[in-house]
Amino acid sequence: MKVNVEKCVKDYQEAPLLNSLKDYSQMDIVCFDVPGHVRAQGVEVLNDYFGENIMKMDINSSPLMDNVSNPRTIIKDSQNMLAKAYGADEAFFITNGTTGAIHIMILSTINQGDKILIPRNIHKSVINALILSGGHPIFIQPEFDNSLGISLNVSLNCIKDALDKHKDIKAVFLLNPTYYGACSDIEEIVKLCHSKGVLVLVDEAHGAHFNFNNDLPISAMNAKADMSAVSIHKTGGALTQASALLVNSKNIDVNKVQQTINMIQSTSASYLLMASIDGARLNLETNGESQLSRALNLSRYAKYKINKIKGIKVISKEMLENNGVESIDETKLCINVRGLGLTGFEVYDLLYQNYNVQVELGDIYNILALISIGTTKSDVDKLIKALDSISKSNMSNEKIKYIDIKQINPIVKLKPRDAFYKNKESVILEESINRVCGESIMAYPPGIPIIAPGEIVTKEIIEYIKTLKANNAYLTDMKDKSLNTIVVIKD
Structure with missing residues (x-):
């Protein structure tokens, strides 16, 4: 099909790449270039799963479609x-x-x-x-x-x-x-x-x-x-x-x-x-203001309802009387579950396994739920109902878990690049105190390093890693997935 330039000029002005890609995918072109699936002609299962439209739009650079390395059109x-x-x-x-x-x-x-x-x-x-x-x-x-x-x-x-x-x-x-x-x-x-x-x-x-x-x-x-x-x-x-x-x-x-x-x-x-x-x-330019207003209203509704659930509270700016917080993105529901006697990791798992509710993350004390432009009130009500059910099932727990979480001030011995290229060895975690770390260790999400290459391993860091392991945090990037050993710089 030949592109009708006059017909699509308005669309082109509104979304040049999106609309041009759609038009290009509908052209009658015989392909002798990459990708090798050739509009899924060679891999039918992809066509079956993703659909013909998607596969035809999976293209490589061409004179008509510009090139991201040197964009001109x-x-x-x-x-x-x-x-x-x-x-x-x-x-x-x-x-x-x-x-x-x-x-x-x-x-x-x-x-x-x-x-x-x-x-x-x-x-x-x-x-x-x-x-x-x-x-x-x-x-x-x-x-x-x-x-x-x-x-x-x-x-x-x-x-x-x-x-x-x-x-x-x-x-x-x-x-x-x-x-x-x-x-x-x-x-x-x-x-x-x-x-x-x-x-x-x-x-x-x-x-x-x-x-x-x-x-x-x-x-x-x-x-x-x-x-x-x-x-x-x-x-x-x-x-x-x-x-x-x-x-x-x-x-x-x-x-x-x-x-x-x-x-x-x-x-x-x-x-x-x-x-x-x-x-x-x-x-976002066309509908963002209204969609985000709806998301904010849903978030405020969720906050109001969740704060009525025993043992749970949604974190707000008013709770954070701190110089480091000028404002809060209300579309992020940071839900503190410490009062349930459960960790955020446990609530994260319960929501997913028992209620088919997927939140963004769990940590020691909190879960994080994102309210976005695609979130519906029905979605929010399911989250509220699930949290209420978890609360009622767990409020019999008399002992509320308390885990002392501290900020760890890293002692940087080597720049990350220098540490990366040093010779390394693996040692028992408990025997690594005062050694220079040769790898990153972090809980994911959010992917914030507990320790990074070039930093000194301290007793405090080791204890924090053990705490996260004991609470089933998803730890990543380390060589030993069980974290019984840690990679350090050779002396």
């Missing part, structure tokens, strides 16, 4: 629209998740030996980016709520003190929001950093929706941060793994950013993922 137009939607100067499609966007963000700004200020509750992708770049992390602790057992966000004063102490910091890395929805005073932090000539890089994986409703916290781009990595798939509606890198270009070498993207990202970037970003952006 359709992809360029779509990325420009994405930048405009987010109030950025530039936007780039990233198809290997916000992990890839974070790697690109750091590699394009942080050179070997450059110091970067980082909160301890960062995602593991930041540590891995420093292994790649050779950057030198200076860790700061976010504020912490002991009664709730969660890390919050960093305070303006904490950033100020660190910049005063380390005059040669090149960049500050922020979370907007944290996994639990806590946002710092990002506008004032950006102003402070820029007054000192320091870049601001932001992990906005869970804030892709912020720019589209005024009742949500401010986005990194609107706060004038230099770069932000956003998971369009997490809260914006795109397909899983579809993310974006947003840039305010005043202090950033955009050409180096594109070069870094070409170094890190596949030359066969998925058109399905890129087109889903284009479609999600169009939806």
